[in-house]
Every structure is written in C-alpha cells, then in structure tokens.
Amino acid sequence: MEKINAGLIMLAEMHEKLPPSEKKVASYILAHPTQAIKMTAVELGEASQTSSAAVIRLCKSLNISGVQELKLRIAGDLQHTITVDRDIEANEALPSIVEKVTIQSSEILTQTANLIDIAELERAVSALSQARKIIFFGVGASGITAMDADQKFLRINKNSRAFMDLHLGATAVVNAQKGDVIVGISFSGETHEVAKILEIASETPATTISLTRYGSSLVSSLADISLYVSPNVEATFRSGATSSRLAQLLVIDILFMGVVTSAYEQTIDYLDETRTIIQGLQKKVAKRKNRIK
Incomplete structure (x- = not known):
C-alpha cells in the first residue's frame, strides 16, 4: 500500500523529541510545507539553517525510507486537508453530525493505515501466528479493544485472554513462557497499568507488542514490537475515545487478517x-x- 500522507502528523508528534538540528528541519517543514515538498535535501538543510545530513537523519528518526517518502507524505497531507469543523456543537442538526463523525472516522482510519510500519507489522503477525498463548491488556476504551482482539483470536483456535484489571493481568503475565505474546494497548502510550504489564512481561521470555498513538512513549519503549495509530483523533466533545478506538480496532483487524492468511x-x-x-x-x-x- 503506497504511503500517501501522515507526514505532517509524524513531524508534529516527534518534534519535541528530536535532536536540535533535526528539530530545526521539522520546524521549517511544519511552517512551510508547500515550499518544503519542492526542495531537495540540500535545499531543506540550507532553508532550515542545518544541513542535508540533518534532513536525512530526520527521515531515519521518523523511520521512513528517505526525503522522497517524506515529501510524498506531506504532499498527500496538503491534498487531503479537511476544512470541515469536526467538533460537535450544542443542538447540532443530525445531518451535520452524520457528516462530521463520518469525516472524522474516515480520516483517522486513513491516517492510521499510512502510519503502519510494514516491517513491524510483519514481525507482529509472525509472533501472533506462532504464539503458544496471547494476552491482550488495556484499560478503559483500550480495554474494549483488548476484548475485541480476544474474541477474534479465539475464533481461530488461539489460546487468547484479555484483561482490564492490573492485578489479574499481572498474575497472567508473570509466568509467561517463550512463545507467548503479550499485547499492551494504550492510546496515550503513558497508561500506568499497561506500562506495568509490559514491564513485568519484559522479565519473561515472552514477546511483547505495544499499540499506541504515534510517537515515543513509555509503553512503546517497553515493547519488542511497536505499532501505532494516528494521534490526530479527538475533537473537544468526542470524550468517549470514539476515534482512537476505531483506529485501534483497525490495527487489530489487520493483525487478525494477517494471522488468518498466514495459515x-x-x-x-x-x-x-x-x-x-x-x-x-x-x-x-x-x-x-x-x-x-
């Protein structure tokens, strides 16, 4: 699947975590995206008062193939800019709600698909396909995603369990063996309970997978394999984690189908x-x- 967007999201999410020279390049691109997609690496380095090497290092930090892919993603962002105000207002007409929720859902699914690292996805599918036991863990809305994953993998005769309680999850994870897979799900990537589960799992021979919003986070740093959803999801009144849940479910469905097709x-x-x-x-x-x- 050709990656057509999500470049600006990646830059914005990683901006504060980048080294100084790479941050300067990212800042310039975020401020001048239309001009940036017409520049070479050398020109971007000069415009951001850094160097072409800093531009190349930025692409590596974003885990993308190079400057051409970055420019392609940004060009896609500029072509698919959505101008509709997605926030829900008091006494909003139902047709308007239908439009806003549909646009928001479509956008988050597309952005998430374009953020998927195929190499990491392949590693995750391989681990799940060969798993002796799979444990999904999440709390709140992410717990619902964990339960959905559990019922899917049970249907294909996988030894799967889902937990939302830290104590029960820890009890299940502490004795994990080689060949077991522990999947920690947290949209923020900073959920204490999920981080604790992966920390416990890291002391076992099990393989760990994280599913978080794009960018560096505590949860993703604790996992052997890191998968991401788009961070650009919730409008002010969308407090029910509607879009983040949709994005997580998309990745779970992709993992499930990957395992199905492998056998x-x-x-x-x-x-x-x-x-x-x-x-x-x-x-x-x-x-x-x-x-x-």
Whole structure:
C-alpha cells in the first residue's frame, strides 16, 4: 500500500523529541510545507539553517525510507486537508453530525493505515501466528479493544485472554513462557497499568507488542514490537475515545487478517466451525422462543 500522507502528523508528534538540528528541519517543514515538498535535501538543510545530513537523519528518526517518502507524505497531507469543523456543537442538526463523525472516522482510519510500519507489522503477525498463548491488556476504551482482539483470536483456535484489571493481568503475565505474546494497548502510550504489564512481561521470555498513538512513549519503549495509530483523533466533545478506538480496532483487524492468511486453510476451517456452532445456537434459541409463544 503506497504511503500517501501522515507526514505532517509524524513531524508534529516527534518534534519535541528530536535532536536540535533535526528539530530545526521539522520546524521549517511544519511552517512551510508547500515550499518544503519542492526542495531537495540540500535545499531543506540550507532553508532550515542545518544541513542535508540533518534532513536525512530526520527521515531515519521518523523511520521512513528517505526525503522522497517524506515529501510524498506531506504532499498527500496538503491534498487531503479537511476544512470541515469536526467538533460537535450544542443542538447540532443530525445531518451535520452524520457528516462530521463520518469525516472524522474516515480520516483517522486513513491516517492510521499510512502510519503502519510494514516491517513491524510483519514481525507482529509472525509472533501472533506462532504464539503458544496471547494476552491482550488495556484499560478503559483500550480495554474494549483488548476484548475485541480476544474474541477474534479465539475464533481461530488461539489460546487468547484479555484483561482490564492490573492485578489479574499481572498474575497472567508473570509466568509467561517463550512463545507467548503479550499485547499492551494504550492510546496515550503513558497508561500506568499497561506500562506495568509490559514491564513485568519484559522479565519473561515472552514477546511483547505495544499499540499506541504515534510517537515515543513509555509503553512503546517497553515493547519488542511497536505499532501505532494516528494521534490526530479527538475533537473537544468526542470524550468517549470514539476515534482512537476505531483506529485501534483497525490495527487489530489487520493483525487478525494477517494471522488468518498466514495459515489460510486451517484458520478458515476454524472460522467455519465457529460460525456453524453459533448459527446452531441461534436456531436453538429461536425454537425455544417459538415454543414459549
């Protein structure tokens, strides 16, 4: 999938964590994105009063292939700028709410897809495919994502558990073995409980995966494999973590499909079996209701 945007998001999120020379390049690009996409690395270095080497180092810090990819992403951002005010107002008309929520959801999914590092994704899919046991952990809205992941992987006969309680999660993780996978989910990347779970897991032979907003964070620093969602998600009145949850669910779905396709025949059989069982249960429930009537 060609990466078409998210360059400005990456620069903004990493800005304060960059070394001084790279920060100067990032500042110039954020202030002059239209001009920046027309410049070479040498020209960007001169315009930001640094050097072409600083520009190249910035691309490495952003974990992208080079200046051309950065400019492509920024050009995509400029082409897809959304001018609609996404915040919900008092007594807003329902058609307007439909438009704003739909635009916001579409934007977060596209941005998240363009932030995915395929190499890290491949490592995560490989670990989950071969996992002896999988533990998903999150609290609050991220806990809902953990539960969704758990029910998906159970359907393909994976030994999966989801936890939202720190004590129960710690009890499950402390005895993790080689071949187990621990997935910590935290949009902020700073959730104490999730960080603690990954810290405990780091003392075991298990593989750890983090799912956080893009950028450096405590949770991602504790994981062997780091996956990210777009940080540009919530408007003022969207306090229910609606968009961040959608972004997390997208990544979970991608991981799930990656595992399915890695052992296609076997996992499809598992999915068919679970679907047949559920349909049979639904028919039994319907028959009981008819008898009661």
